[in-house]
Amino acid sequence: MQHTISKDAINELPLKQFEGKVTVIEDPDRVPEIVEKLQKEKAIGFDTETKPSFKKGVSHDISLLQLSTKDEAYLFRLPNTGFNGALTKLMNNPKVAKVGVGIRDDIRGLKHLNNFVPKGFVELQEMAPKYGIEVLSLKNLAGLLLGFRVSKRQRLSNWEAQELSEGQILYAATDAWVSLEIYLKLKELKPVPQKPKETQPQEKSS
Template identity: 60%
Template sequence: MQKTISKEALSELPLQHFEGDVVVVEDESKIEELVRELEQHSVIGFDTETKPSFQKGKVNKVALLQLATSDQGYLFRMNKTGFHPALVRLLENQDIAKIGVGIRDDLRGLNRLVPFKHAGFVELQDYVKQVGIEDTSLRKLAGLVLHFRVSKRQRLSNWEAPHLTPSQVIYAATDAWVAIELYKKLTALFPKEEVQTLSI
């Protein structure tokens, strides 16, 4: 396993994105049912998006919570639905592993909406350091471990827009899906390495 990957090597890899079904959730009344679907899985991918602030000192609230299985993406538009109690329940469930990259900031942002006690979160940046991988961004990990690259073009787009564009939907679902694919591949490559969850 390579420890690093150059920008040049990364740019030569094929571009990949999530190709499963994606549910964009803007109706609060549907959240409980969708969370029950997610609760059937022991491992899910996790990410959030926040509208970028170009004003010094101003931090916007989390606008989107992305959760994914290997073939299904769920995009919860928090700016429209609020932080539903069913989502809090899911994020506090220690029996469901929530996998992400750089998730401490995501959790801080969610805690500004509703304080909760996160449980079962796995930070892949911590995990890969244990096996000697030095490049720990989601993009570079996808290149090193999965041998494809993901687009970051939509990262600074408006996540509070009235309607998400198809490109935003694919981008957001891909980030959560890549996390779960990385986890599956890494645990297969390094089966003896202990997977630790973030402490509260």
């Protein structure tokens, strides 16, 4: 298996997006029922989106939390649903793997909304090197492991818009779903034996 992929090779791959059911949640009363379904999964794709800031010193809270199974993606519009109760319980459930790329900032952003103890999170950028893989971005991992290209066109769009566009919805669902697919693909591979760290000989005490 190849351990890396070039930009030119990725550009030649077919473009793919999530083809399952996508549910956008704005009503907080719907959250517990959906989270109850997700609590039964062993692993789910995880991502967030934030309205971009083009001014120095100006930042925004997370606008969207995306969680995906193989067949269904759920987009929680956090300014409407809030981030508490059922969602925070899911985020600190160690039995459900929440899988994503570059998730440290996502977790930090969620903790800014409501402090919680993150458990069960899987960082693909830490997992992939254990299988000898040398690329770390979501786009590169998808190209190398799944054989298709994902669009990043909507990344800097307005995630606080009154209504999300179809392009935004598909982009957000795809990012979470692709993370899960990469994780499942990696689980099929055999890890590369890790070189033992060299230990410095200890000086004998006199």
